Amino acid sequence: MQMRPSYEQAFEILKKYNKEDFHIRHAEVVSGVMRYFAKEYDPENEEFWAVVGLLHDIDFELYPEEHCVKAVDILKENDIDEDIIHGVISHAYGICEGANTAPEHIMEKILFATDELTGLIGAVAIMRPSKSVSDLELKSVKKKFKTPKFAAGCSRDTIRQGAENLGWELDELMQRTIDAMKSLTDKMDI
Numbered sequence: 352m353q354m355r356p357s358y359e360q361a362f363e364i365l366k367k368y369n370k371e372d373f374h375i376r377h378a379e380v381v382s383g384v385m386r387y388f389a390k391e392y393d394p395e396n397e398e399f400w401a402v403v404g405l406l407h408d409i410d411f412e413l414y415p416e417e418h419c420v421k422a423v424d425i426l427k428e429n430d431i432d433e434d435i436i437h438g439v440i441s442h443a444y445g446i447c448e449g450a451n452t453a454p455e456h457i458m459e460k461i462l463f464a465t466d467e468l469t470g471l472i473g474a475v476a477i478m479r480p481s482k483s484v485s486d487l488e489l490k491s492v493k494k495k496f497k498t499p500k501f502a503a504g505c506s507r508d509t510i511r512q513g514a515e516n517l518g519w520e521l522d523e524l525m526q527r528t529i530d531a532m533k534s535l536t537d538k539m540d541i
Contacts (some may be wrong), residue, residue, distance in 0.1 A: 352512075353431065353433065354430050354431065354432060354499075355399060355431075355432045355433065355435065356378075356435075357398065357399055358382075358402055358405065360521050361402040361406055362405060364409070365378055365405055365406060365408065365409060365451065368409050368410065368541075369408075369409070369411075369412055371412055372398075372413070372497050374411065374412045377408065377469070377497050378404070378406070378407070378408060378516075378536065379404050379405070380469050380532065381404040381405070381407055381408075381466055381469055382402070382404035382405035382537070383401070383404070383531070383532075383534070383535040384469055384528060384532060385400040385401055385403060385404030385461065385462060385465075386398075386401040386404070387531035387534050388400065388458075388527075389401070389458070390463075391425065391460070392472075394513065396502060399433065399434070399435070399458075400458050403435055403438035403462060403500070403515060404461075406422075406426065406431070406439050407438075407442050407462060407466065408515060409422050409439065410422040411419070414449075418443055418450070418482065419439070419440045419443035419450040420448075422436070422439050422533050423436060423440060424482060425479045426439065433521040436458050437452060437459070438456070439538065440452045441454040441455070441459040441462070441463065442454065442459065442462045442463045442466055443464070444463065444529065445512075446506070446509055447514045449495060452518070454516065460513070460516045460517050462512045462513075463509075463512075463516060464516065464517055464524055464528075465496060465513070465515060465524075465528050466509075467506050468505070468510050468513070468524065469532065470505045471492065471495065471502050471527065472484060472529055472532055474493055474495070474501065474502035474505070474526060475492050475495045475502075476532075478495075479491070483528060483536060484532045484533050484536060485533060485536045487529055487533070488529075489525055489526050489529060490531065492525050493525065497526070512526070
């Protein structure tokens with residue numbers, strides 16, 4: 352019997368496969384960003400969006416070379432609903448070998464667009480005196496976006512493709528993601 356786990360249940364599943372604070376923290380930030388966007392685009396499914404965000408990298412710590420391929424097995428082993436699996440694996444479409452599920456739903460497109468961007472924004476934030484997104488401005492993110500060696504693991508091409516998939520300008524995607532991350536600062540240090 353497949354299930355749509357609650358946020359708390361999904362967090363317990365996440366912790367079974369992720370031990371590093373960095374990966375757990377990234378999952379929480381992406382989940383919070385997804386919840387933020389759900390309030391605008393799909394408020395009745397806010398927790399669903401948050402759960403997909405929380406589980407999106409479930410396999411990355413243990414299987415980085417098989418990212419979003421092993422996720423299918425892990426999520427099926429945990430009886431996770433196919434809609435969640437589709438959302439999780441679609442965020443790596445065209446990026447990871449074997450990730451052949453394209454983002455279709457607005458939720459999946461937002462996850463694809465914001466996953467890498469949250470990493471870049473977080474890296475910019477920790478370089479600031481405040482070490483926070485609370486006072487972060489778009490111009491700071493844009494400047495670092497143009498510096499390929501800064502947070503080199505955050506794919507600029509993926510971020511650009513994500514904006515295009517959503518039909519948003521890159522600046523709009525960046526600003527809206529900054530705003531989403533700012534909304535989390537009362538719940539966690541970012």
